[in-house]
Amino acid sequence: MKDNKKILLVDDDEGILDAVSMVLEDTGYQVDICSDSKKIYTKIHKNPPDLILLDLLLSGQDGREIYKKLKNDNKTKNIPVVIISAHHQGKRSINLSQLDSFLAKPFEREELIRKIAEYIHE
Amino acid sequence: MNSLHHLLASLNPLYRLGERKYSSKSPFFTILIACICIEVYIHLIVKNVASLGLLAIIIPVSLIVYFAARDGILGGLIVSTITIGYYFYIIFSLRYTGLQYDSAVATTIILGVVYLLLAFVIGWLKQNIDALVEKEKKARYIAEEGKLRLQTILAQLPVGVIMLDGEEKKFEANKEMEKIIGKKVNTATFRNKNYIPSFLYNSYQSLSPTEWPILRAFRTGEIIFEEEIEYVRSDKKRIFLMTNAAPIKNLQGKIVAAVSTMYDITQLKESEARKDDFINMASHELKTPITSMMLYLDTLISMAKNQDYKKIKQITGDIKRQTERLQKLTKDLLDVSLIQTGNLTFNKEKFSLNNLLSTTIATLRKTTSQKIVLSLKKSIVVNADKLRIEQVVTNLVNNALKYSQGRGSIVVSLHKEDDKAVVSVKDLGIGISESQQKNIFDKLYRVRENRGNTFPGFGMGLYIAKEIINGHAGDIWVKSKKGEGATFYFSLPLRKN
Numbered sequence: 349m350k351d352n353k354k355i356l357l358v359d360d361d362e363g364i365l366d367a368v369s370m371v372l373e374d375t376g377y378q379v380d381i382c383s384d385s386k387k388i389y390t391k392i393h394k395n396p397p398d399l400i401l402l403d404l405l406l407s408g409q410d411g412r413e414i415y416k417k418l419k420n421d422n423k424t425k426n427i428p429v430v431i432i433s434a435h436h437q438g439k440r441s442i443n444l445s446q447l448d449s450f451l452a453k454p455f456e457r458e459e460l461i462r463k464i465a466e467y468i469h470e
Numbered sequence: 471m472n473s474l475h476h477l478l479a480s481l482n483p484l485y486r487l488g489e490r491k492y493s494s495k496s497p498f499f500t501i502l503i504a505c506i507c508i509e510v511y512i513h514l515i516v517k518n519v520a521s522l523g524l525l526a527i528i529i530p531v532s533l534i535v536y537f538a539a540r541d542g543i544l545g546g547l548i549v550s551t552i553t554i555g556y557y558f559y560i561i562f563s564l565r566y567t568g569l570q571y572d573s574a575v576a577t578t579i580i581l582g583v584v585y586l587l588l589a590f591v592i593g594w595l596k597q598n599i600d601a602l603v604e605k606e607k608k609a610r611y612i613a614e615e616g617k618l619r620l621q622t623i624l625a626q627l628p629v630g631v632i633m634l635d636g637e638e639k640k641f642e643a644n645k646e647m648e649k650i651i652g653k654k655v656n657t658a659t660f661r662n663k664n665y666i667p668s669f670l671y672n673s674y675q676s677l678s679p680t681e682w683p684i685l686r687a688f689r690t691g692e693i694i695f696e697e698e699i700e701y702v703r704s705d706k707k708r709i710f711l712m713t714n715a716a717p718i719k720n721l722q723g724k725i726v727a728a729v730s731t732m733y734d735i736t737q738l739k740e741s742e743a744r745k746d747d748f749i750n751m752a753s754h755e756l757k758t759p760i761t762s763m764m765l766y767l768d769t770l771i772s773m774a775k776n777q778d779y780k781k782i783k784q785i786t787g788d789i790k791r792q793t794e795r796l797q798k799l800t801k802d803l804l805d806v807s808l809i810q811t812g813n814l815t816f817n818k819e820k821f822s823l824n825n826l827l828s829t830t831i832a833t834l835r836k837t838t839s840q841k842i843v844l845s846l847k848k849s850i851v852v853n854a855d856k857l858r859i860e861q862v863v864t865n866l867v868n869n870a871l872k873y874s875q876g877r878g879s880i881v882v883s884l885h886k887e888d889d890k891a892v893v894s895v896k897d898l899g900i901g902i903s904e905s906q907q908k909n910i911f912d913k914l915y916r917v918r919e920n921r922g923n924t925f926p927g928f929g930m931g932l933y934i935a936k937e938i939i940n941g942h943a944g945d946i947w948v949k950s951k952k953g954e955g956a957t958f959y960f961s962l963p964l965r966k967n
Binding site for chain 1: 510646753754755757758759760761762763765766769772785788791792795
């Protein structure tokens with residue numbers, strides 16, 4: 349069931365946090381949001397999500413470094429990550445593992461839902 | 471000693487080679503005086519006519535040779551002619567007759583022809599040598615002058631020029647070149663073709679000193695056109711140079727020297743990088759609200775089917791907020807373009823700065839949960855563009871909110887200082903390092919943390935604020951320490967305008 353699936357949304361833009369979580373909750377996922385890059389790790393360890401949506405350009409810490417840290421941690425490296433970025437060079441600037449993928453801003457509701465469905469099967 | 475040297479020099483005709491100053495007076499008077507002296511000596515002192523012969527030949531011949539060599543053909547001819555005339559005077563004054571007379575006249579004619587020839591040949595040689603020496607002097611002068619001209623041109627060029635002279639085995643550079651590489655170019659001579667001067671050494675590691683265009687041109691004859699090289703100066707500044715180089719060949723086609731020009735394109739590169747950064751940032755900033763709007767609209771469409779009015783109302787409010795954000799971005803972009811084209815104008819009016827701060831802060835308080843403290847004392851009235859000053863205050867407070875990330879409260883205060891009104895906006899945020907403080911009012915500059923980590927935003931706010939304040943003859947500045955927050959100030963003159 350979708351209801352059991354948890355998605356962690358990491359972005360520092362309130363508009364994105366609000367709109368994306370609205371779409372995801374509407375679709376039936378459980379959404380946890382995080383705008384403070386320092387709290388990500390404790391959040392993930394306490395309550396591991398099924399998928400992480402991560403923005404590349406965050407205030408405080410670079411999304412790329414967060415990504416690297418997640419992939420180097422045995423506990424978190426198997427959680428799939430979808431990178432969302434408005435940077436046109438965003439995809440080239442990051443070494444994505446095969447498990448993960450990239451979603452360029454701006455994206456539509458259907459695109460977002462389809463992308464997440466690739467990882468989370470009912 | 472010196473005057474003796476001068477006297478000898480003026481007497482010695484060889485010293486005058488190359489000097490085309492010929493006199494006809496001194497040969498004339500000298501030979502005349504010589505003839506008179508010979509007459510006086512023979513008739514009044516010695517009274518021996520027989521001793522006349524030797525004197526009358528040796529003295530004039532010496533004078534012919536001397537003046538021909540000193541004053542050219544004319545000098546020689548004058549002396550010869552007077553000498554011949556004197557000989558005839560002697561013949562007539564001795565009253566020779568018959569065979570004696572005939573042989574004396576014949577001898578005089580033969581001597582006369584020899585004297586004239588002698589004067590002509592020596593004079594002709596002297597004049598030719600003079601012409602040659604003068605030609606040589608002129609050529610040397612032209613060459614020297616050309617060299618001087620070239621040196622002036624090189625010194626004035628806004629391009630660095632470096633020359634390697636293979637024959638003299640040395641390097642030379644113009645002032646601009648030394649300015650570019652930040653040190654003197656050593657002119658020390660070198661022994662062989664593989665020599666590398668020390669000033670080429672601390673170049674960036676990607677370019678080994680042997681790959682310097684000027685050395686390649688000199689060693690292989692390669693012509694290098696618009697090659698970009700990097701150089702790290704001794705002050706650790708990394709610069710980019712656009713460089714050309716070419717060998718210089720002699721008439722036999724052998725490479726004897728090389729020349730290279732360098733143009734510092736560091737600033738150009740930096741502004742290019744800034745422009746790229748700006749385009750990246752602009753697309754990022756514009757795409758973010760568009761993304762949320764698109765998601766809201768998609769949701770709205772599905773809501774409309776269910777007729778959930780409460781949710782629809784909430785979403786339309788969200789869309790409005792994102793649209794306002796886009797509006798603010800486009801307005802900032804327009805302001806930057808107004809500033810750059812010199813079209814930023816102000817509608818000045820008298821208003822109370824206290825009232826403006828109160829209303830602006832009240833509006834800003836609605837947008838944040840962070841505390842904004844307003845400290846006002848005596849009422850201050852300024853003559854300025856109210857909307858633009860409000861824009862500056864809003865920019866400064868929004869920056870304070872952005873960079874303090876909820877830490878502490880923001881304090882806005884107003885006070886009078888001499889004949890200026892000073893507004894300050896203080897935060898307890900991440901602060902700005904000293905090196906960044908000079909640049910933050912530049913166009914499109916954003917505070918970076920460590921490397922790469924940036925705060926979202928266009929980097930236009932402070933630039934626009936600076937232009938607005940400067941346009942009012944005021945100042946804008948910052949006091950900050952890294953990690954200890956920042957206080958931004960701006961002042962407006964009270965008596966002017």
